[in-house]
Amino acid sequence: MDFGRISRRHLLQGSAAITLGSALGVRSASAADTTIGFIYVGSRDDYGYNQAHAQGAAALKRLPGLKVVEEEKVPETDAVEKTIESMINLDGATLLFPTSFGYYNPHMIKMATKFPKLRFEHCGGLWTEKDPTNAGSYFGYIDEAQYISGIVAGYSTKSGKLGFVAAKPIPQVLRNINAFTLGAKLANPKATTQVIFTGDWSMPVKEAEATNSLIDQGVDVLTCHVDGPKTMVENAARRGAMVCGYHVNQSPLAPKAYLTGAEWNWEALYPKFVKMIAAGEAIPNFYRGGLKEEIVKVSPYGEMVSAEARKHADDIKAKLTSGDYTIFKGPIADNKGKVMIAAGTDRGQKDPELEKMDYLVEGVIGATS
């Protein structure tokens, strides 16, 4: 079994290092290396969900004493269990980041139980008391960044019609759509957001169709919540519409159309995790935060964003960052007129009710089912 861990290259490197080491009298530094494994469900240059994590992994690669191994396009089946085991058995990984939501249950839990001495960090915020203690699950309140995007979009739209290309009507997505719309209404109370659900996380053809259809209906600012925003961004820019990005900064794809965007800030979080481990601190198993905790961020504004929009957005961003602003503040009605959050009720960032969101706020055109 142990022979499996020693590849031919390692043997060669090892013998070379020993020769060199004994000749020069230095100790090999590689003995102290920590190997970290990253697993992505899509390709790591998708300008989206997976690239955001790959940027976090890249931040770790720049730190001394860390070795990062990566594997992309691993499906949410037992394949991910085998990838985890392979990283442990063949690469010696001791910290693993299976980054896709569907990796958690049952796959990562099974592996965390099998390897109780290793640390697992999953993206999705799914850890509960009954799960293994060496498993963690983190997530960000990216609706805060979507809210800022909404403000900028509200100022930038001429038609007052915004578009949202969304994957599935699940709480995380609905929360983004609602935050974006509420933000837009701060800037332009008459603004509406037309939403189209494509049905799955990666449906480039449907995403392109949805983008075109929205623009045909007069929408002039679009955003999205799908795994790879590239399709939406490029198509919208080609049609002359403006966009707000998602997951990572997509401005290189459409520099003239990119207003701003809601981004993950994994390149800040992952080094923090590694430092906590190195210092012997325990990473909370359930780790969440927003702008204040530097888990999400807002893309730099594009040239065409007006001074007024910048000022308003920066102002709210500062309040969110200091932690004294509530996005979901009553009264909030759904788009059928029913009051969902009563006047006087503040549903703050960590309110569990928001995790169950199953409605679209007033101003959103569309239905959850």
Place this chain on the structure above:
Amino acid sequence: MTSDVADPGEAVAIAPAADPGFLQRHGGSIEYILIPGAALVGALAVFGIFVALFGKNPLDLYFYMYQGAFGTWFSWQNTLTRAAPLILTALCTALPAQLGMVIIGGEGALLIGALAATSAALALPSMPPLVVQLAMVCAGMIGGGLWIMLAGGFRQYRGVNETISSLLLVYIALAVLNHLVEGVMRDPASLNKPSTREIGAANMIGSIPGTDVHWGLVFGLIAAIASYVLIYHTTFGFAARVAGGNVRAAKIVGLSVGKLILTICFLAGASAGLAGMVEVAAVQGRTNANLAAGYGFTGILVAFLARQNPLAVIPVAILLGGISASGGLLQRRLGLPDASVLVLQGIIFVFVLASDALYGRIGFLKGKS
């Protein structure tokens, strides 16, 4: 079975002096090993050149492929785990091929089988695990079987091309699955990943003792061997092959072609449905969109590479399982993108198809040298 086996009369007439008996008797069988083997070696050589163009050492490539797929006991288990569902889904294409039908909808039968098996388990909440598991097997096989029988029925009674209809049925199956999983069968607790309720840890079928490989491998081996016996050693199988060779001739001799088509399609779908049951009962523990991992589509490739022989499906599935198992190591050690594994699969496919032209044309195997 269209390839012509060496003609004994001709071989005897021009037999060389050296003992030609062995080749005469076994030349045909040797061809079936030699030609695909040579195709495989050729494909690996071309892939090596392809990889060398990217500046990687092809010898490293072969070494890591071997190490990742078969180099250690862990690698073997990884390979076999990935091969297990492929054996079953390949039979979904290989069995109808005996009748000259090209069925490519194994993925749909897998999804329906998984749904049916999950429903059976959820409908029997307080039964002993063995009863639940048997019910799941039956439900999965019947569900998948009826699904492909539908394609067979369309072909027999409505003249619908079975290739198209079986492919389209995949998308219908996926839509049915999503509809049920996001609707009536949804576990209300599965907020951001719509799923059915779990079938319960007691009802999981687990792994083959002493390994990490689940029982799906054994099911696959039994199904492949049973299919082989059925096709090559029973009158039913003979009738199917006659009908596959010439439908009109089969009808003239009084074979009920309609019954053959429906039965074979049912068996084909049942084996893919069983793969779906295994994915639920051995891997996922419930039904959700994760099940649509493409096993049904890879199964088509396996069936064609095995030249539709149910027994040859086993080694081919293990080979493709090995390629996918080693894919991770290629990404991690050589920095190749995931797509390179698909390139290799494509090259192998082209080589094996092209090598079809060689059957019966290799002189020395006929004893002619």
